[in-house]
Amino acid sequence: MSLFTGSCVAMVTPFTKDGVNFEALDKSIDFQINEGTDALLACGTTGEPPTMTRQEKRDVIAFTIEKGKGKLPVYAGVGGNSTAEVIRASIEAEELGADALLIVNPYYNKSNARGLVAHYQAVSDAVNIPIIIYNVPSRTNCNITAAMLQELAKIKNIQAIKEASGDIAQVLEMHRTCGDRLVIYSGNDDMVVPLMAAGGKGVISVVANVAPRDTHNMAAAFLSGKVEESLQLQLKLLPLINALFCEVNPIPVKTAMNLMGFNMGPLRLPLADMADNNLELLKNAMQDYGLILAK
Secondary structure, rough: OOOOOOOEEOOOOOOOOOOOOOOHHHHHHHEEEEEOOOOEEEEOOOHHHHHOOHHHHHHHHHHHHHOOOOOOOOOEEEEOOOOOHHHHHHHHHHHHHEEEEEEEOOOOOOOOOHHHHHHHHHHHOOOOOEEEEEEOHHHHOOOOOHHHHHOOOOOEEEEEEEEEOHHHHHHHHHHHHOOOOOEEEEEHHHHHHHHOOOHHHHHHOOOHHOOHHHHHHHHHHOOOOOOHHHHHHHHHHHHHHHHHHOOOOOHHHHHHHHHHHOOOOOOOOOOOOOOOOHHHHEEEEEHOOOOOOOO
C-alpha cells in the first residue's frame, strides 16, 4: 500500500482530560473502514498535533497503523517548523509502518524557495516512503507555486501534493508541468470535483470524518467517469462542508463528531468551544444532511 485514489480522512484525535482516548479512536477508525474510506491520515492538522506531546503523536500513529494494517493505507502527519524534528518524526513514522508521510510547509519561521527545497530534500534523504507535500498558504503564509513544485518534484520520495491554495489555475499549471511525476489531491472539501477536473486523484478530507461514504463515493464516481453523479454529491455535501468551516478547523468537525456520539472529547487550548450561533448553524446543517445527533 502506498498512495491512494479517492478519499483519505484527516482524522480527529479524541482526547480525555488526561490524554488520548484510544477506545474512541478505535471506534472512529472502524466507522471509516466500514463506510468505505480509502486511506487514513493520523496527526494531520485536523488531529491537533501542535497540542500533542511527542509520545502522544507516536502512540496515535502506531495505533492507527496497527488498526488499519492490511485494510487500507495509513499516513502520518509529521510536518513542523524544525527540519531536524521533522526528520526525526519521519524516521519514526516509517519505522512504525506508515505508508506515506504528509508534510506541511514550515510555518511562522517560513522559508524562501531555496530553503523549502532543502527542507524537503533533507527529509527525503532520511526515509524510503512516499512524501505528500501539504500546501495550505492560508495557514502557513507560504504558497508552493507550480514553478516551485517543479523543483520539489525532482526530489526522490516526493510523490504527491495536498493542494489547499484554492487556486484552480495554479492546480492546472501544476498538473500541466508536474502531472506525470506527482499525484495531486484536493485539500479543500468544497473544491473536490473542480480539482479532480484539473487532474486531481482524490481528497484528503475533513468532512469524511462525519460523512465518509458520500465523500468516498464523490471521488470514486469522478474517477470512474460519472462526473454528474460526482458533482451532485459535491453539491449535497456543500452546506455541511460550509458549516464545518464556519470556525477554524478542527473546532467544528470535532464538535460534530461529539454530537454524533463518537466521544471525541475536548479541544485543547488554544482551540476552544464554538460560539453559540455557530453551534446552532452546525447542528442545523448536520440535521439537514441527515446525520443523527446523539445529543
